[in-house]
Amino acid sequence: MNSTVTTETETSVWGGGNQPLGASYGKLMMWFFLVSDALTFSGFLAAYGFSRFKFIETWPIADEVFTHVPFFHGNYPMIYVAFMTFILIMSSVTMVLAVDAGHKMKKNAVIWYMFATVIGGIIFVGSQAWEWGTFIKGDHGALETKGGRILQFVKADTGERASLSDFATSIPDKRVMHEKKNGVWFFQEPTLTSVSLKEVVEGFKADSNILIRTELINEEGEKTVLDRKASLEKLADATQVVEGANLIHNEYGSRLFADFFFFITGFHGFHVFSGVVINIIIFFNVILGTYERRGHYEMVEKVGLYWHFVDLVWVFVFTFFYLV
Amino acid sequence: MADGHKLEIFRGLVKFKSNTQKIWGVLAFLTLITAVEVVLGIVKPESLTNTHILGMKLINWVFIILTLVKAYYIAWDFMHLRDEKFSLRRAIVWTPIFLVVYLTFILLVEADYIYNVYKDGFISWNF
Numbered sequence: 240m241n242s243t244v245t246t247e248t249e250t251s252v253w254g255g256g257n258q259p260l261g262a263s264y265g266k267l268m269m270w271f272f273l274v275s276d277a278l279t280f281s282g283f284l285a286a287y288g289f290s291r292f293k294f295i296e297t298w299p300i301a302d303e304v305f306t307h308v309p310f311f312h313g314n315y316p317m318i319y320v321a322f323m324t325f326i327l328i329m330s331s332v333t334m335v336l337a338v339d340a341g342h343k344m345k346k347n348a349v350i351w352y353m354f355a356t357v358i359g360g361i362i363f364v365g366s367q368a369w370e371w372g373t374f375i376k377g378d379h380g381a382l383e384t385k386g387g388r389i390l391q392f393v394k395a396d397t398g399e400r401a402s403l404s405d406f407a408t409s410i411p412d413k414r415v416m417h418e419k420k421n422g423v424w425f426f427q428e429p430t431l432t433s434v435s436l437k438e439v440v441e442g443f444k445a446d447s448n449i450l451i452r453t454e455l456i457n458e459e460g461e462k463t464v465l466d467r468k469a470s471l472e473k474l475a476d477a478t479q480v481v482e483g484a485n486l487i488h489n490e491y492g493s494r495l496f497a498d499f500f501f502f503i504t505g506f507h508g509f510h511v512f513s514g515v516v517i518n519i520i521i522f523f524n525v526i527l528g529t530y531e532r533r534g535h536y537e538m539v540e541k542v543g544l545y546w547h548f549v550d551l552v553w554v555f556v557f558t559f560f561y562l563v
Numbered sequence: 564m565a566d567g568h569k570l571e572i573f574r575g576l577v578k579f580k581s582n583t584q585k586i587w588g589v590l591a592f593l594t595l596i597t598a599v600e601v602v603l604g605i606v607k608p609e610s611l612t613n614t615h616i617l618g619m620k621l622i623n624w625v626f627i628i629l630t631l632v633k634a635y636y637i638a639w640d641f642m643h644l645r646d647e648k649f650s651l652r653r654a655i656v657w658t659p660i661f662l663v664v665y666l667t668f669i670l671l672v673e674a675d676y677i678y679n680v681y682k683d684g685f686i687s688w689n690f
Contacts, residue, residue, distance in 0.1 A: 260647075260650055260651040261647065262647065262648075262651055270651070273655075274659055277659045278659055278662060282666065285663070288667060288670060288671055289670040289671065289673065290674070291674075292671050292674030293674040293677045293681075302604065321597060321598075321600075321601040324597055325594065325597060328590065328594065328597070329590070331637065331641050332590045332641075334641075335640075336583065339582050339583060339586065384690065385690055386687075386688055386689060386690040388689055388690075453689075476690060543642075544642055547637055547638075550637060550641070551634055551637045554637065555630060557630075558600075558629075558630040562604050562626045563623045563626050
């Protein structure tokens with residue numbers, strides 16, 4: 240290599256302009272960024288692992304949380320996430336093809352492959368938004384106890400999950416709003432859940448087919464279902480109705496699960512979004528012929544690295560959030 | 564510049580004719596792995612869920628290993644680390660691996676300790 244040849248290239252060894260790693264400045268800097276970003280994501284996922292191991296017996300089971308597919312009713316665990324994963328890998332492929340076409344200086348091919356990549360990215364971000372929406376909206380509803388534990392409901396005969404609306408009785412009740420004009424101290428009141436705690440409790444007592452399912456995971460790897468007597472005792476601990484998930488309450492189980500879900504997939508989604516924006520910029524640069532005039536398509540390669548990295552991170556998020 | 568690319572995967576077991584072909588080949592492989600993961604995740608075979616290795620279910624180890632395989636092919640073929648210099652590859656790969664393994668190790672051990680405190684200590688959390 241250069242450094243061992245001292246006779247003729249002495250000036251170039253010490254005079255700068257060397258590339259000991261065989262990569263240009265821009266590419267190296269992209270790799271620097273990607274390594275540090277990989278460490279950031281690893282930190283988040285390790286923190287997720289920390290919380291999960293801390294509450295290993297009560298952590299929500301992902302298959303039971305993410306069960307929906309747009310435009311279809313029913314229970315399809317994992318199918319949609321698998322589709323999202325495939326979309327992202329596919330858009331990674333079109334990105335490599337764009338880089339490859341760039342090496343061969345085929346401008347039109349680069350344009351079309353970049354276009355396909357952007358479309359894939361948009362589909363992915365849209366899917367993630369939908370996934371968030373479904374998660375926030377909630378599925379069956381649950382009760383929260385004094386200790387912040389979640390009580391879900393199942394039907395005794397079929398073992399299926401029971402929604403709150405399936406068994407809650409209707410007790411006419413009117414909330415008297417405390418309005419700003421009536422008091423010096425005014426607090427915004429939270430939105431009401433579709434059924435009140437009292438309605439759920441009364442409905443539960445009336446319907447002997449409903450049992451409580453606790454967060455605790457039994458030896459078969461399933462959530463523990465209490466018998467009728469224990470269910471009735473447990474019901475006394477409930478303090479409020481929870482529908483859907485946010486950063487404070489989570490009907491699917493441990494609230495930390497929701498927090499990490501929002502934070503990690505949100506951070507990843509933000510990466511995809513910025514990746515799409517950068518891809519669009521490069522896409523227009525290619526159309527304008529910037530790289531044709533520059534004589535090489537290394538810029539496409541650099542955003543390609545970023546785009547693949549986003550895919551790489553998703554592979555890990557997919558595993559640790561949905562599979563493990 | 565097909566000549567600048569190494570076209571062999573699986574340690575020379577499969578050799579592609581062009582870089583484009585290699586890309587599609589890797590896609591097929593990655594899709595296959597994802598499909599296997601999803602099927603395993605839905606079926607959850609009992610032989611895999613009942614066996615525990617190092618305190619974790621065997622199926623979870625399978626998932627993690629398959630993920631690392633996927634990560635390897637994304638980094639090696641899509642991010643074309645395969646074509647980069649040996650030294651660059653090492654710098655990029657081993658730095659995070661070392662740090663992540665270290666961080667994961669201490670955090671998970673600590674979490675397991677806290678789990679036992681909750682379980683055996685005089686702390687009530689299920690009320």
